[in-house]
Each structure stands twice: as C-alpha cells, then as structure tokens.
Amino acid sequence: MGNSDSLLREIATRERSPDFRFAGMVLPNPDQVLRLQGKSIQTYRDMRIDGHVGGCIRRRKSAVKALESGLDDRQAPARVVQSVRDMLRDLPMDRLIGNALDAVLYGYQPMEVTWKTVGRLWAPGDVVAKPPEWFGFDSENRLRFKTREDQVQGELLPDRKFLLPRQDATYDNPYGFADLSMCYWPIVFKKGGMKFWLRFVEKFGGTFMIGKLPRTATKQEHDELLDSLDRLIQDGVGTIPDDGSVAPLESDSKKASADLYERLVMFCRSEVSIALTGTNQTTEADSNLASATAGLTVAESIRDGDASLVAAELNKLIRWIVDLNWGGGPAPLFKFWDQEARDVLQAARDSSNHSAGARFTNAYWRRAYGYQAGDLHDG
Structure with missing residues (x-):
C-alpha cells in the first residue's frame, strides 16, 4: 500500500491548479448570465415582477408549503x-421556508440565525435571509461576508451563525445553480416581442383611411385632406374636398403578422414554465381543463427536491440546537411528506394484505387512519 499520508490530504486544490487566478480573493460567481452581462443577482430579483415569473415562483413555493x-x-x-419542537414552533416557519426556497432562484441564499436564551437553553430567535450578493466564497469554498471595509477578501463567518441553502453547488461552483438564469433570455425576448407587438397594434390595429384627390390637386389641397383624415381617425368626423373621396384599406396579412408576435410571447412563457415548474402547459383560454389544471401544478420531482433542500437546512439548525444545549447525541429529524400520496399507498398496501388474509385490529385502524374512539365496532 502507498503512502497513507496521501489518503488523508486533499491534492487537487485551487492553490495548486494551473488556472487559479483568485488567490486571497472572494471567488466570482460563475453564473454565465450574470458574468457575461456584467450584472448582479439584482437582475434576477427584478425579473420577479414579471407576472408569469412571479406566478410560477408562488406556485413552486406553495407546493412545498402545502406538504x-x-x-x-x-x-x-x-x-x-x-x-426542539417548541423552538421550531416559535419560528416564523412559513417565512423561513419561503426564504430558503429563494436558493433555487438565485443558486444560494445565506440566512443569518440570531440566537437567544430561554431559561438555560440556547434557542434560535429568528432566521433572516440576507441579500446573496453581500456574500461570496473563498478558495476553500467557505462563505464570507463582503464588508464595506473589505470587499476583496471578505469576513470569514463564525460557526452556527448562517444557514446556507444551495442548489446543485459543486467544488467548481460553490454558488449553486440559479433557476432564474434559465428564464433570463426568454424574459428578454418576451419583453422585446411585447414591445414590437404593441407597436404593431398601435400602427396596424385600426383601419387605414385612404384619401383620393385628382392628379391636378395642389400640395395645399393634399395637406388639407391629411388634416381632415387625422380628425376623422381621432374624432370620427371630418371634411374633405367635394372632388375627393375616402375609403378604408384593410390588410389581409395583419392577422398573420400579429400571430407571429403572440406565438413568440407564448413560447417564452412556456420556456419560463418549464424552467420553474417543470411543466409547459398554460392556463390560457384556448387550453382544455386538463391542460389548464396541469399548468397550475409543479412537477413532483421539483417539489420534492425543493423540500429536501429546505429540510436539510432545518436539520442543520436542529443539529446546532442539540450540540449547543446537550453536547451532541441523537437529534430528531425534520421531514416533509405528501400525506395524500402516503394515504393512497398505505390504503393500497392494506387492501392487498387484507386480500392475502391479514386482519388488522381497531387499534391499527385508529393509528393509521385517524379514526376516533367509537368510530369502529369492537368484536
């Protein structure tokens, strides 16, 4: 067997790699959208005012909170x-869960824990999400706070002080992957499409009024007719020379042109839905009930992944509580679960076992399905 020391130490580090350029500095966020556009996470935060993006985010967070x-x-x-149960009950869990889920939007979400004493016990008084752009990671992937005095190296943070939910963080990218990065270009193109669509509607949405004058008409007569047409369009009434005429002009291609803008906007909306909820159905008027209902859901795999991310951070907090107050030892585990799916699975299993000859006691039915005393006949 080779030198055992090599098994105990890390070999491939940033300090020894040929492309390490940030010695002693906070690593830059490698997010491709932010890096190439020279922008900060505020760009993603601004995207949330888009009605479709905001709606998808609310559905995604609600899917976890409904568990x-x-x-x-x-x-x-x-x-x-x-x-531990009493301490968690005192925390604003709805806000805490929602803030932790911002990690899937921005890649990472630092959350500062403020401790307090309750009797002889240390308890978390509050857990508050802080702007991610205030923080960075050093060459050892440790979280640092970029203070006003030191934005290059930042301040190394103490233990048991910050929860750090992250999505798909790696050694190469400790900042995690931001789902809103997948929505950036669809939103840019959607805004552009809406802008040109509005211009199109403003320009071609109404009927063109064409005025006709004899070839011998003077420039003054043409100008007077244009003024009359302008009043006709704005006010609905106008006058023209007695030897002129006015006729509406319709374009058969206008609807096809308008459809192109609508298709672009709807495609961009679909891309955002896929990125944030895992579905590409819509709730538009031309969709059927099944597709409209599907458009209001979040893929179970995404929901369960989000729930696991939040549960991992809550279990880290529980571990800190147990270590601070009892010096370690077994700690309870925080879990999310889909009760409806669990009931369906258990009912199917019990039905199968009953068909195979198993007989359950009333105590089991009360424990498994929540029946109250008197709901079941004894004997």
Missing part, C-alpha cells in the same frame, strides 16, 4: 424532541 411536515424522533430523548 405535511414534522419531526421524526430518531431515538432522540423525549425532552430533546419536545424542546
């Missing part, structure tokens, strides 16, 4: 479980 959640004891002492 059931709670603690799994995992052999932790009863007093520890109860204390």
Whole structure:
C-alpha cells in the first residue's frame, strides 16, 4: 500500500491548479448570465415582477408549503424532541421556508440565525435571509461576508451563525445553480416581442383611411385632406374636398403578422414554465381543463427536491440546537411528506394484505387512519 499520508490530504486544490487566478480573493460567481452581462443577482430579483415569473415562483413555493411536515424522533430523548419542537414552533416557519426556497432562484441564499436564551437553553430567535450578493466564497469554498471595509477578501463567518441553502453547488461552483438564469433570455425576448407587438397594434390595429384627390390637386389641397383624415381617425368626423373621396384599406396579412408576435410571447412563457415548474402547459383560454389544471401544478420531482433542500437546512439548525444545549447525541429529524400520496399507498398496501388474509385490529385502524374512539365496532 502507498503512502497513507496521501489518503488523508486533499491534492487537487485551487492553490495548486494551473488556472487559479483568485488567490486571497472572494471567488466570482460563475453564473454565465450574470458574468457575461456584467450584472448582479439584482437582475434576477427584478425579473420577479414579471407576472408569469412571479406566478410560477408562488406556485413552486406553495407546493412545498402545502406538504405535511414534522419531526421524526430518531431515538432522540423525549425532552430533546419536545424542546426542539417548541423552538421550531416559535419560528416564523412559513417565512423561513419561503426564504430558503429563494436558493433555487438565485443558486444560494445565506440566512443569518440570531440566537437567544430561554431559561438555560440556547434557542434560535429568528432566521433572516440576507441579500446573496453581500456574500461570496473563498478558495476553500467557505462563505464570507463582503464588508464595506473589505470587499476583496471578505469576513470569514463564525460557526452556527448562517444557514446556507444551495442548489446543485459543486467544488467548481460553490454558488449553486440559479433557476432564474434559465428564464433570463426568454424574459428578454418576451419583453422585446411585447414591445414590437404593441407597436404593431398601435400602427396596424385600426383601419387605414385612404384619401383620393385628382392628379391636378395642389400640395395645399393634399395637406388639407391629411388634416381632415387625422380628425376623422381621432374624432370620427371630418371634411374633405367635394372632388375627393375616402375609403378604408384593410390588410389581409395583419392577422398573420400579429400571430407571429403572440406565438413568440407564448413560447417564452412556456420556456419560463418549464424552467420553474417543470411543466409547459398554460392556463390560457384556448387550453382544455386538463391542460389548464396541469399548468397550475409543479412537477413532483421539483417539489420534492425543493423540500429536501429546505429540510436539510432545518436539520442543520436542529443539529446546532442539540450540540449547543446537550453536547451532541441523537437529534430528531425534520421531514416533509405528501400525506395524500402516503394515504393512497398505505390504503393500497392494506387492501392487498387484507386480500392475502391479514386482519388488522381497531387499534391499527385508529393509528393509521385517524379514526376516533367509537368510530369502529369492537368484536
């Protein structure tokens, strides 16, 4: 066997790599959109005012918040479980979950924990999301706060102070992957399409009025007719010379041209839906009930991934609580679950077991399905 020291140390590091250019500095965010456009995360934050983007974000967050959640004891002492449960109950969990889910939008979301003492116990008083652009990562992928005094190296943060939900973070990219980066160009093209569509409607949405004058008409007569047509379009009434005429002019190609802008806008909306919810259905008037309903959902795989991201950070907080107050030991585990899906699966399993000859007691039915005393006949 070779030198055992090589098994204990890291070999491929940034300091030793040939392309390391940021020694002693906060690493730049490698997000391709932000880097190539020379922008900050504020760009993604501004995108949330778009009605479709904002709606998709609300649906995505609501999908996680709609799940059931709670603690799994995992052999932790009863007093520890109860204390942790009480501490979590005192936190604004709805806001905390929503803020943690911003990590999937921006790639990462630092959240500062403010501790307090309750009797003899340390408890989290609040968990507040801070602007991601205030923070960066050093060559060892440690989170640093870019203070006003030191924006190059930043301030190394203390332990048990910041939760850091991140999506698909890697050694090469500790900032994680921002889902809103997939929406940037569709939103840019959508805005451009809407801009030209509005210009098209303004210019070609109405009927053109064409005035006709004899070839011998003077420039003054033409100018007077143009003024009359302008009043006719604006006010609906106007006068023209008695030897002239006015006729409407329609274009058969206008509808086809307008459809091109609408198709571009709808394509961009579809791309945003795919990026944020995993579905490409719409809720437009021409969709059927099934597709409209699908358009209001979030893919279960995305929902479950988001829930796992939030649960991991809450379990890190629980680990800190147990270590600070009881010096370590078993800690309860925070979980999300889909109760409806779990009930369907359990009912199918119980039905199969019953068909195979299993007989369940009333105590089991009460425990598994929530029946109350008196709901079931004994005997």
